[in-house]
Amino acid sequence: xxxxxxxxxxxxxVGHLLGTGVLVLSFLLLYQRRMGAVxxxxxxxxxxxxxxxxxxxxxxxxxxxxVTAIIALGAKGIAIPLALNAIVRRLNIHRSIENAxxxxxxxxxxxxxxxxxxxxxxxxxxxxxxxxxxxxxxxxSVVLLGLLMMxxxxxALTQVIGFMSLENGLILAAVGVAGMPLVxxxxxxxxxxxxxxxxxxxxxxxxxxxxxxxxxxLDRVGGLQR
Amino acid sequence: MIGELASLPGAVPLxxxxxxxxxxxxxxxxxxxxxxxxxxxVAFAFACFLPWNLGSGQLLLVDRLSAHISILxxxxxMTTAWFSRFYxxxxxxxxxxxxxxxxxxxxxxQLFLGFMLLALLSNNLGVTWVAMEAATIAAVLVVGxxxxxxxxxxxxxxxxxxxxxxxxxxxxxxxxYLAALPVLGPGLPAxxxxxxxxxxxxxxxPLLNLAFVFLLIGYGTKAGLAPLHAxxxxxxxxxxxxxxxxxxxxxxxxxxxxxxRVKGLLLRxxxxxxxxxxxxxxxxxxxxxxxxxxWRRRDVKRFFAFSTIEQSGIAxxxxxxxxxAAMFAGxxxxxxxxxxKAAVFQCVGRAAQIRGGQTFADxxxxxxxxxxxxxxxAAGIVAVAGLPPFGLFTxxxxxxxxxxxxxxxxxxxxxxxxxxxxxxxxARLIALCFGDPGSARSIxxxxxxxxxxxxxxxxxxxxGIGLAMPAALAAWFTAASRLP
Numbered sequence: 001x002x003x004x005x006x007x008x009x010x011x012x013x014v015g016h017l018l019g020t021g022v023l024v025l026s027f028l029l030l031y032q033r034r035m036g037a038v039x040x041x042x043x044x045x046x047x048x049x050x051x052x053x054x055x056x057x058x059x060x061x062x063x064x065x066x067v068t069a070i071i072a073l074g075a076k077g078i079a080i081p082l083a084l085n086a087i088v089r090r091l092n093i094h095r096s097i098e099n100a101x102x103x104x105x106x107x108x109x110x111x112x113x114x115x116x117x118x119x120x121x122x123x124x125x126x127x128x129x130x131x132x133x134x135x136x137x138x139x140x141s142v143v144l145l146g147l148l149m150m151x152x153x154x155x156a157l158t159q160v161i162g163f164m165s166l167e168n169g170l171i172l173a174a175v176g177v178a179g180m181p182l183v184x185x186x187x188x189x190x191x192x193x194x195x196x197x198x199x200x201x202x203x204x205x206x207x208x209x210x211x212x213x214x215x216x217x218l219d220r221v222g223g224l225q226r
Numbered sequence: 227m228i229g230e231l232a233s234l235p236g237a238v239p240l241x242x243x244x245x246x247x248x249x250x251x252x253x254x255x256x257x258x259x260x261x262x263x264x265x266x267x268v269a270f271a272f273a274c275f276l277p278w279n280l281g282s283g284q285l286l287l288v289d290r291l292s293a294h295i296s297i298l299x300x301x302x303x304m305t306t307a308w309f310s311r312f313y314x315x316x317x318x319x320x321x322x323x324x325x326x327x328x329x330x331x332x333x334x335x336q337l338f339l340g341f342m343l344l345a346l347l348s349n350n351l352g353v354t355w356v357a358m359e360a361a362t363i364a365a366v367l368v369v370g371x372x373x374x375x376x377x378x379x380x381x382x383x384x385x386x387x388x389x390x391x392x393x394x395x396x397x398x399x400x401x402x403y404l405a406a407l408p409v410l411g412p413g414l415p416a417x418x419x420x421x422x423x424x425x426x427x428x429x430x431x432p433l434l435n436l437a438f439v440f441l442l443i444g445y446g447t448k449a450g451l452a453p454l455h456a457x458x459x460x461x462x463x464x465x466x467x468x469x470x471x472x473x474x475x476x477x478x479x480x481x482x483x484x485x486x487r488v489k490g491l492l493l494r495x496x497x498x499x500x501x502x503x504x505x506x507x508x509x510x511x512x513x514x515x516x517x518x519x520x521w522r523r524r525d526v527k528r529f530f531a532f533s534t535i536e537q538s539g540i541a542x543x544x545x546x547x548x549x550x551a552a553m554f555a556g557x558x559x560x561x562x563x564x565x566x567k568a569a570v571f572q573c574v575g576r577a578a579q580i581r582g583g584q585t586f587a588d589x590x591x592x593x594x595x596x597x598x599x600x601x602x603x604a605a606g607i608v609a610v611a612g613l614p615p616f617g618l619f620t621x622x623x624x625x626x627x628x629x630x631x632x633x634x635x636x637x638x639x640x641x642x643x644x645x646x647x648x649x650x651x652x653a654r655l656i657a658l659c660f661g662d663p664g665s666a667r668s669i670x671x672x673x674x675x676x677x678x679x680x681x682x683x684x685x686x687x688x689x690g691i692g693l694a695m696p697a698a699l700a701a702w703f704t705a706a707s708r709l710p
Contacts, residue, residue: 121436123432124430124432125404125430125432132404136400136401136404140397143397147390150386156382159386163386163390163393166390167393170396173400174396177403177404177407178412179411179412179413180400180403180417181412181413181417182353186356189355189356189359189360190396192359196363196366196385
């Protein structure tokens, strides 16, 4: 087995640490109560993901992963959180978020999902590199936790963040697999999709806002003049 | 790799994508409508030569199956572009859409068609995934175009559900690559259908299983299989009919093709799970669920969306059953259903415009008020219900025969679904077409018989194939349905 791919080697330890960091931030996302905190946690996850991609670029000596890292940092870590913050400010939806499930239930389900993905992935990947195996298990956990967040949160914006966190899991899986072609192209495509979601929310909410503004505002003005 | 797009198979999707860019720059919606039709016709003409250009490269794969579905998709794209010219004129007159949005509409029409064709003809799983994703985004944007409250909501639901589905498909793609990695080594071959097909027997079976589950769920969402179908009724009902209902019907075929290919990979590996039963289970569930759900629908477009779920379920069931005869029946069913349902949705879209509403209360007694439209719709519904003389009777009969031969006890649920679903269609047929038009409003429609021309051609094909399939065509279906 590859000496770089086992426990104790620096390349493995750091890669594992960063992958776990992404997973821990997924858990943090599950119980944040305020909209701002959710966005910041998501940004932090994207930054850790960027670090993981950068580390894989160094370890695998495949420098195209650098582009993936830059996309994760620039777009998901900085630009999208800023845009989301602007949306939150503009639509004034700072208030705490309604959960469809209690926090303890959500966390327990999250832990179960992680156990499930480890039980599914580790036995099926016995011959693959240890780092690949564990990265895949971590990535699947992040994907499932993202799905859980989409189910357990009620607002459109938190659903979008759940979806984007799910996408982070996919990128984590893609960079962890040695020599995977088209990772950069795939991460660009994912970014386009994420951007479409963000702007979808933006227009969706704005539209809602305008509709209500339109009707009530006109009504109110008419009432005052009468 | 990109250079392959310069070949004839590459030209099929490329024409549409280039046309999309051109259409984005054409301000006149009349010119846009004609360019839209011309581009789809050129794509169809190119697609007709695909059977003589079989082969594979790093980017493209043309085998009989993908050539067949590409021809079908491009044909429906062409006829729908013709129909769309009259449809958008009526929408514009009704004020539901404005010229700038029509420009977006035409560009997105070609983008959607082009990326569907690319997904069909791609040899690379990554490219297939990107093309499916791009087609999904284009469809979502089209569904949201009317900017009514319900259209925005439908496009939102469409987007979230399909985005999750397609995300899971990407995970499956990564796992599939990981499964082939030890055999094929790093690089493009381990992500290509042809490379995977050669190496599948030596791939790690547990990883293949894992990949299959994710790809089935991911692309199964796009195929509208229950319980992953929730986006479809909304998307079919709310967007502009030519794209959101007629063309969107074709994306089911693309998704089913990908699932069939993945199933083929698992069949080559002796240690992998049998891929047929999960596919059959999803298919059967879709048939049963949709057959009963049909009875409760009030909206005509939603009603036919549920019927599409049922038909997609029948095709998936046949593909899951496997064996030459069942694959033949599944492919035949998929082809004929696409043609018949496109005709039905074209009629329904027109009827909804004429009556200014799309519930069963709005659309009644069409034959009395609009004879040609009513009779065409009636013929379309008879075809979709699987009644003779239309070809869907043949294909459903073949599926049932194969089921009875291999798994007789499954005839009970399958037969129940087919009968209940067909009955629901027949019951609605009477109200829609032969009832009393009452005091229903009637807004003049554009185009007259010209707008119905595509529906007539589709239905004539469905009858022709049902009554007397030429030997050459039968041989083509047999060859195409053999697992690639």
